[in-house]
Structures are given as structure tokens and as C-alpha cells.
Amino acid sequence: MPRYRYRRFGYTAPPELSGGPRRDCKVAIVGAGPIGLSLAIDLALRGVASIVLDDNDVVSIGSRAICWAKRTLEIFDRLGVGERMVEKGIIWKVGRVYHRERELYAFDLLPEPGHKMPAFINLQQYYVEEYLVERARQFPELIDLRFKNKVVGIEDGSGRATLKVETPDGAYKLHTGYIVACDGAKSPIRSMLGLDFRGQLFEERFLIADIEMQADFPADRRFWFEPTFHEGESALLHKQPDGIYRIDLQLGWDADPEEEKKPENVIPRIKSIVGERPFEIDWVSVYTFQCRRLEHFVHGRVIFAGDSAHVVSPFGARGGNGGIQDVDALGWRLAAVVKGEAREGILERYNAERAHGADENIRNSARTTTFMTPKSDMEKMMRRAVLDLAADMPFARRLINSGRLSVPCSLERFYDIEAIANPPPLPPGRVAVDTPLEKRGESTWLLNQLDDGFTLVTFGDEAKREIDGIRHLRVGADGGDLLDREGFALERYGSGFSYLFRPDQHICAVLREPTAEGVRAAVDKELGR
Amino acid sequence: MKDLADDRLGTAGDDFYEALLEAHKGLSFEEGAALNARLVLILANRIGDLETLKAALAAARRSKE
Numbered sequence: 001m002p003r004y005r006y007r008r009f010g011y012t013a014p015p016e017l018s019g020g021p022r023r024d025c026k027v028a029i030v031g032a033g034p035i036g037l038s039l040a041i042d043l044a045l046r047g048v049a050s051i052v053l054d055d056n057d058v059v060s061i062g063s064r065a066i067c068w069a070k071r072t073l074e075i076f077d078r079l080g081v082g083e084r085m086v087e088k089g090i091i092w093k094v095g096r097v098y099h100r101e102r103e104l105y106a107f108d109l110l111p112e113p114g115h116k117m118p119a120f121i122n123l124q125q126y127y128v129e130e131y132l133v134e135r136a137r138q139f140p141e142l143i144d145l146r147f148k149n150k151v152v153g154i155e156d157g158s159g160r161a162t163l164k165v166e167t168p169d170g171a172y173k174l175h176t177g178y179i180v181a182c183d184g185a186k187s188p189i190r191s192m193l194g195l196d197f198r199g200q201l202f203e204e205r206f207l208i209a210d211i212e213m214q215a216d217f218p219a220d221r222r223f224w225f226e227p228t229f230h231e232g233e234s235a236l237l238h239k240q241p242d243g244i245y246r247i248d249l250q251l252g253w254d255a256d257p258e259e260e261k262k263p264e265n266v267i268p269r270i271k272s273i274v275g276e277r278p279f280e281i282d283w284v285s286v287y288t289f290q291c292r293r294l295e296h297f298v299h300g301r302v303i304f305a306g307d308s309a310h311v312v313s314p315f316g317a318r319g320g321n322g323g324i325q326d327v328d329a330l331g332w333r334l335a336a337v338v339k340g341e342a343r344e345g346i347l348e349r350y351n352a353e354r355a356h357g358a359d360e361n362i363r364n365s366a367r368t369t370t371f372m373t374p375k376s377d378m379e380k381m382m383r384r385a386v387l388d389l390a391a392d393m394p395f396a397r398r399l400i401n402s403g404r405l406s407v408p409c410s411l412e413r414f415y416d417i418e419a420i421a422n423p424p425p426l427p428p429g430r431v432a433v434d435t436p437l438e439k440r441g442e443s444t445w446l447l448n449q450l451d452d453g454f455t456l457v458t459f460g461d462e463a464k465r466e467i468d469g470i471r472h473l474r475v476g477a478d479g480g481d482l483l484d485r486e487g488f489a490l491e492r493y494g495s496g497f498s499y500l501f502r503p504d505q506h507i508c509a510v511l512r513e514p515t516a517e518g519v520r521a522a523v524d525k526e527l528g529r
Numbered sequence: 530m531k532d533l534a535d536d537r538l539g540t541a542g543d544d545f546y547e548a549l550l551e552a553h554k555g556l557s558f559e560e561g562a563a564l565n566a567r568l569v570l571i572l573a574n575r576i577g578d579l580e581t582l583k584a585a586l587a588a589a590r591r592s593k594e
Contacts, residue, residue, distance in 0.1 A: 377558050379550060382546075382550065395535060398542045399546055
């Protein structure tokens with residue numbers, strides 16, 4: 001299998017330096033990683049132009065983020081790259097947990113049919129970035145990708161912000177309405193603003209290695225506590241495309257990262273897992289983990305998204321997936337503000353929702369880390385008790401924590417949920433649950449039928465009401481706009497309810513008898529009008 | 530007493546485990562063992578059913594082997 005070929009995206013002198021035609025910049029995105037690129041595409045789909053600045057001109061070196069969760073894939077699908085990612089990725093949904101050589105239990109992350117996207121795919125970050133760059137280049141009028149454009153300074157003035165940018169041809173100033181910092185865990189923008197990044201560092205080191213080998217290992221995520229093949233506390237194995245396997249080995253806090261990265265030290269460790277099978281090392285890194293976040297994600301005209309705003313330990317795949325959920329929550333709001341359709345205050349709601357999401361991700365990944373790296377003899381004994389009981393007692397399996405894998409964050413706490421006698425199956429605040437549907441004889445999916453704006457969907461056989469300016473669909477067992485032939489839609493949404501979906505596919509209102517006033521009021525509330 | 534094995538904590542399991550470790554913070558191993566002993570007695574009283582407690586004792590003992 002050929003190794004991934006890293007190609008340079010290339011540098012072009014920006015119009016500020018070449019004297020070419022300049023466009024008014026409403027949004028500058030700093031960082032062309034998965035988060036920055038996804039945001040640029042999301043904005044472009046809503047007709048908003050952006051300039052993306054990156055100090056580099058190549059995709060991620062090494063596989064880095066590899067586990068992409070169902071909700072992320074649904075967002076990527078909305079952005080027009082989801083199907084391509086699934087086609088290339090390794091699809092999986094089962095996690096297996098071992099204690100020594102014995103399998104303790106397995107968990108299934110998507111036990112039911114009737115969803116377009118799988119529970120997870122494994123796909124190297126370099127492919128994700130490559131596909132996103134190619135997609136972004138389909139919007140030449142709206143997305144200006146500027147590689148080797150390094151942001152070195154920032155000024156937040158009234159009415160506009162200014163970035164100082166360095167390029168191979170010299171420096172220039174870029175005036176913009178908003179800056180979105182998608183510049184990663186070590187965010188230079190965060191440092192330039194002098195913002196605190198609060199949280200916890202875990203005293204543990206892991207070796208992460210991508211190895212290329214011919215093997216027929218299953219796609220399942222496999223996690224070992226006290227593995228027999230490695231003297232450390234835990235090990236994790238993931239399959240990736242192109243015959244690459246990801247191995248994570250816990251090393252302990254005293255391990256020397258530089259020593260551990262040396263081939264003479266890495267090779268014996270890998271051999272103990274894969275046996276005498278030939279393999280090649282593709283990428284190695286030693287990491288520690290942290291759970292930290294900014295207190296606030298919106299600072300005047302500067303907005304933080306992804307790792308620049310929050311970092312988590314990797315077990316649970318909550319870093320990259322959390323960042324893509326940031327994009328989902330920010331894109332439509334920022335677009336509405338820039339287009340003058342919404343009040344700027346709604347960006348505060350982005351902050352509130354994603355701070356809530358970050359806390360959930362940090363809480364879960366910190367707990368996993370605590371379970372995986374017991375620090376005292378008593379913590380070790382507690383964990384040992386859980387593992388011992390788990391073989392025979394299912395309750396103890398629920399306590400084993402090898403990662404609580406990324407699920408869509410619920411926003412129920414942001415909505416008043418009325419205590420009614422016959423509540424809808426899905427309350428406001430929840431993300432749309434996909435279902436297979438049929439449109440004029442063709443198979444489709446509910447999520448593919450929600451468009452970039454607000455969409456009202458009535459489930460059941462009620463007549464549809466016309467509401468000006470709001471797209472309204474009816475899903476019925478007998479037809480309507482969308483036919484629920486397999487019955488998943490009415491089972492998941494109930495009959496006789498109308499759901500109003502936000503532009504990011506979250507439910508913001510559930511109505512029994514939708515009126516134009518009721519729907520408009522719900523939309524206005526979201527837009528801060 | 531098959532239902533001893535059933536999960537009754539659900540998603541609160543992680544909350545409980547975190548609280549349990551939190552209760553042990555800063556204690557020596559001996560002090561922790563003493564805490565666990567007190568905890569067993571408190572929980573036993575809360576369960577209040579000798580049949581169940583005997584089954585639990587047997588299950589805990591069996592698991593160790």
C-alpha cells in the first residue's frame with residue numbers, strides 16, 4: 001500500500017502585497033486544520049466569504065485525530081464531504097475491552113439500523129484536511145485559502161479587527177469584521193490576547209505509533225487493561241485505512257519522551273503486540289494529556305473554536321469531534337450576524353452552548369484518564385475490583401472506563417421544556433436523529449432534507465400549514481413530501497408533532513399545532529430579534 | 530440473587546466512581562481501607578436485607594479467585 005503523499009498546497013502572494021484586487025473581509029479564519037476549513041465551508045454554503053490563514057502549506061503530519069464520530073460525519077455530510085470520508089474510512093461501531101488476555105465485554109455504539117452515517121470511522125487527519133481543502137476550493141469566490149500566511153499580531157478595534165500577517169513576500173495588515181481562532185491547542189492568538197487556559201495536566205505519558213503492516217485485524221476498537229504484551233497499564237489498537245494501525249501504549253510519567261521515540265525502543269514494543277509479522281513505522285509521538293479550556297470563547301471580535309478553546313485527553317475522541325461541533329454551533333450564527341439577519345448577541349449563545357459541550361467533554365475524558373492512570377495504591381485497588389467483578393457482573397462493566405466516546409452534546413438545558421402529559425419523543429435541544437425516507441420514489445435521509453435555514457417538519461398525517469418564509473415538510477406513512485416507508489421516522493419523532501430544526505439541525509421547538517406566530521417567535525428567539 | 534449483577538446506576542456510575550475516588554483523596558492506604566470498611570457497613574444497613582447481603586458477600590469473595 002503506498003504511503004500517504006504529502007503535497008504542498010502552494011503559496012500565492014496575497015493581493016495586499018501583490019497589488020491585486022482586494023475584497024472586503026468579513027471573517028478571517030486563523031488555522032487551516034479540520035476546524036478552520038470546516039468553518040470556511042459552512043460559511044460559504046451560507047453565502048459568507050472568508051479568508052483562511054495558515055502558517056504552513058501542508059496537511060497534518062502524522063495521523064493525529066483519527067476517530068470521527070457519527071455527528072461529525074453528519075456535519076461533514078452537510079458540508080458536502082461526509083460520503084467521501086466514509087468511503088475512505090474504516091467503519092466501526094464495536095469497542096472491545098480486555099483485561100490481560102481475556103475479553104471482558106464489548107460495547108456497540110450504534111445498535112440500531114436506519115441511520116445514514118455509521119457510529120465511527122477511523123480516518124487519518126491528513127485525509128480529512130485534504131478532502132476539506134479540495135471542498136473549500138470549490139468555492140473560489142467565497143473562500144480565500146492563504147497558506148504560509150502567519151498571523152503575528154492582532155488588534156481589536158471598534159467596528160473591526162486587524163491582523164498582522166507575515167508571508168515569504170513580507171508582512172501586511174488584514175482588516176476584518178471577525179476573527180475565528182482555529183489555531184490549535186497552542187493557539188498563538190490565545191497567547192497574543194494573554195488569555196488563561198485553565199485546567200488539569202495529567203501526569204502520564206503515552207506512546208502513539210502508526211504502523212503499516214499486512215494484517216487482518218478487525219475494525220473494532222480494542223483496549224487492554226494490564227496487557228500481557230506490554231508492561232504498562234493499558235494499550236489501545238485502532239485500524240486505519242491503507243493498512244495502517246494506530247497503537248497507543250501507556251508508558252508512565254517517568255518515561256523519557258525522546259528515548260521512547262527512538263526506533264530501537266519503539267520496535268520491540270510493537271513486536272510484542274504484532275508478533276513476527278513484518279511492519280514499518282509510519283509515525284511516532286509521545287504525548288501527555290491535558291484537560292483545559294478558555295473561560296470564554298468569544299472575546300469581542302475574536303472567537304475561539306476547536307483546540308484553541310478547549311483541549312481534552314484523546315481517549316473518547318472528544319477533541320476533533322468536539323471542535324467540529326463548535327463549527328456546527330458557530331457557522332450559522334456567524335453567517336446570520338455578518339449578513340445582518342441576527343443580533344451580534346447570539347454569538348454569546350455559541351459561547352454558552354459550546355462551553356457546556358467543552359465541560360461535558362472535559363468531564364468525561366478526565367474521568368477516563370483517572371481510571372486509566374490510577375495514582376495511588378487505593379485507586380489501583382478500586383480499579384482492580386471493577387475489573388475483577390466485570391467478568392461475571394454486568395453492572396461493573398459499566399464502571400470500566402476505557403473512553404466514553406463522543407456523542408452529540410444535548411442542549412436541553414437551554415430550552416424551557418414544558419411538562420406536558422404527552423411529551424414528544426425528542427425534546428428541544430436535541431440534535432436531529434436521522435431516519436431513512438423516500439422522496440418521489442427515491443431513497444433519501446431526513447438530515448439531507450434539512451436545508452441551510454430553519455426547517456419545520458410535521459410528522460404524521462396532519463395537514464400542512466403554510467408559514468411564510470419557513471420551509472415546511474411533512475413526513476407521513478402515506479406519503480406527504482417525504483414517505484416514511486420503513487417506519488423509523490414516526491417511531492423516532494412520534495406522530496402529530498411538528499419539529500422546528502435550527503440551521504445546525506438541532507431541534508429548537510416542538511409544536512402540536514404550529515402557527516405562523518409560534519414558529520416565527522421561535523426563529524426570532526434564535527436570531528436574537 | 531442474580532440481580533446483584535444488574536446495572537442499577539446507569540450513567541450515574543461514572544459520577545459515583547468519581548465521588549468514591551474523591552472521598553479517598555489525601556488518605557493513606559490504611560485510612561482508605563478504614564473508609565471502605567465504614568462505607569460497607571453504611572451501605573449494608575441501607576440495603577437492610579440479610580439475604581441480599583449474604584449473596585453480595587459470596588459474590589465479592591468469588592470474584593477474587
